[in-house]
Amino acid sequence: MGRRKIRGFGLIWLAVLGMVLPVPVLQAADGPAAAVPTASATPPSPAVTVAAVSDVALSADGLLRGQLLSPQGRGLAGVQIAAFSGNRSLGSATTDADGRFAIAGLKGGVVTLVAGQTQTVVRVWTPKGAPAAAKSSVLLVDGQPQALGQSWRGFKKVITNPWVIAGVVAAAVAIPVAIHNANDDDPASP
Numbered sequence: 486m487g488r489r490k491i492r493g494f495g496l497i498w499l500a501v502l503g504m505v506l507p508v509p510v511l512q513a514a515d516g517p518a519a520a521v522p523t524a525s526a527t528p529p530s531p532a533v534t535v536a537a538v539s540d541v542a543l544s545a546d547g548l549l550r551g552q553l554l555s556p557q558g559r560g561l562a563g564v565q566i567a568a569f570s571g572n573r574s575l576g577s578a579t580t581d582a583d584g585r586f587a588i589a590g591l592k593g594g595v596v597t598l599v600a601g602q603t604q605t606v607v608r609v610w611t612p613k614g615a616p617a618a619a620k621s622s623v624l625l626v627d628g629q630p631q632a633l634g635q636s637w638r639g640f641k642k643v644i645t646n647p648w649v650i651a652g653v654v655a656a657a658v659a660i661p662v663a664i665h666n667a668n669d670d671d672p673a674s675p
Contacts, residue, residue: 493664500657538595541607541623542615548587549609551623553580553600560584561627566600601627 543549549568553561560583568575568588575596578586593611597604603625610619643649 489667490664493660493667496660497657497664500653500660538606538608539623540610540616540619542610542612542619542621543591543593544587544621545612547591548589549591549596549607549623550585550587550621551598551625553584553586553603553625553627555627561601564601564627566598566625569597569599570594598623598625600625603627 541549541551551566553564553566555561560580562580562582562584564580564584565577566580566586566588567577568591576588576590578588580586580600591609593609593614595606596609597606605623605625607623610616
């Protein structure tokens with residue numbers, strides 16, 4: 486009987502946790518929102534969520550190097566790339582004929598890059614402080630969400646489904662009732 490009670494309380498707490506866990510926690514690894522502003526000195530949109538942060542090492546001369554490609558894999562020329570820290574502009578550059586760019590004057594820290602319809606966040610490292618896994622440049626694909634890590638997109642669809650939510654609520658009600666009725670071992674009035 487002791488194990489049964491423990492299992493019952495465990496199920497209750499699991500149901501409560503499912504109802505209390507905030508949705509943003511489940512969406513934290515999801516890709517960015519659809520439209521973002523252009524890079525022309527417009528700070529990043531606060532509504533955009535970012536999947537993962539990529540580590541990028543600055544070059545020896547202190548430049549953040551990268552390339553902007555079309556979805557077909559061609560370099561995009563003449564596109565302005567802007568770097569922001571929060572709402573503060575850190576610098577910008579224009580892509581060359583192959584879509585390559587280099588932004589000067591950056592120091593280590595988290596930087597949001599905005600280019601056309603693309604927005605991504607990178608963690609910029611000084612050359613000496615960069616971890617071994619840091620890349621030497623950043624690759625941006627115009628118009629595509631920058632999902633740089635695992636995505637919980639499928640899990641989010643399941644957990645936000647109205648039928649799943651209704652099932653969790655029903656379980657949260659039914660389990661305590663079943664436990665209460667199962668523990669009714671006391672004899673009725675004599």
